[in-house]
Amino acid sequence: MTPHWQPGETVVERFLRPDGSAGQHHPLRTIADDGRTLLAWIPRGTEIIGTRLAGGRRVREAPLQDRFRLPRESFRNHWRDGGTLRLISEEHWSSIWWFFNAEGEFVDWYANLEIPCGRTATGPDRIDGVLDVVVHPDRSWRWKDEDEAEAALAAGRLTGDQLVRLRAEGARLIALAEAGAFPFDGTWTDFRPDPAWPAPELPASLLEGL
Numbered sequence: 001m002t003p004h005w006q007p008g009e010t011v012v013e014r015f016l017r018p019d020g021s022a023g024q025h026h027p028l029r030t031i032a033d034d035g036r037t038l039l040a041w042i043p044r045g046t047e048i049i050g051t052r053l054a055g056g057r058r059v060r061e062a063p064l065q066d067r068f069r070l071p072r073e074s075f076r077n078h079w080r081d082g083g084t085l086r087l088i089s090e091e092h093w094s095s096i097w098w099f100f101n102a103e104g105e106f107v108d109w110y111a112n113l114e115i116p117c118g119r120t121a122t123g124p125d126r127i128d129g130v131l132d133v134v135v136h137p138d139r140s141w142r143w144k145d146e147d148e149a150e151a152a153l154a155a156g157r158l159t160g161d162q163l164v165r166l167r168a169e170g171a172r173l174i175a176l177a178e179a180g181a182f183p184f185d186g187t188w189t190d191f192r193p194d195p196a197w198p199a200p201e202l203p204a205s206l207l208e209g210l
Contacts, residue, residue: 011123050077068155
C-alpha cells in the first residue's frame, strides 16, 4: 500500500545519492497528501541532516570540477532558508518550493529539479537534480546552477539522459510560469502556518552518531 500522510503528521524527505544511500534528511509538516502529491511545510531553523565534504568543508568551497567527485559526510544542521512550503509530486521530476521571509511574506518560487524515487513509510525519496529554476513574483525566471549540473554530468553524478529530462522538466515549468498557470498563479502565496505547530523533528534514531 502506498504511504499516505495525514495533515499535521511529520514526514522526512530524503535526498538519495545515485548509489541509493541517503544524504540529506528534511523533516516536513504535512499540510495535505493524496498518496501521490504531498504539500508540506518546513520552518526556518528546523533541524535537518545536511551533507558536506568529508572533513567539514562546504561543498561550494571546492573547485567546481571536484564538487561531485570528493567524498561527503552527513552532519546535523538547520534549515537556514526562510519558511518553505513544498509541493512534492510522484509524477514530476521536480518539486515546487514557496519561500517566505521572516515576516511570513512570499518571496519567490523555487523549482527544485529532482528525480522521484517513490515513498517509504516515513516520507518521499528524491535524487537532487542539481539544476533548478527560480521564478520571481512577477513570473520572470532564471535557470540556477547550470554550471554545477554540467560538472555533475562530467563526474557521473547525473547521466546524460537524466539531465535531458531534468532540462525538459525545467522548460515545462518555465512555460507554466510565463502563462501564470498553477503552481505559479498565486496559489498558496498567502499561506500562513498554524502558529501552534511545533517545528517538525527528525527521529532520534537518525541523529545517533552525528
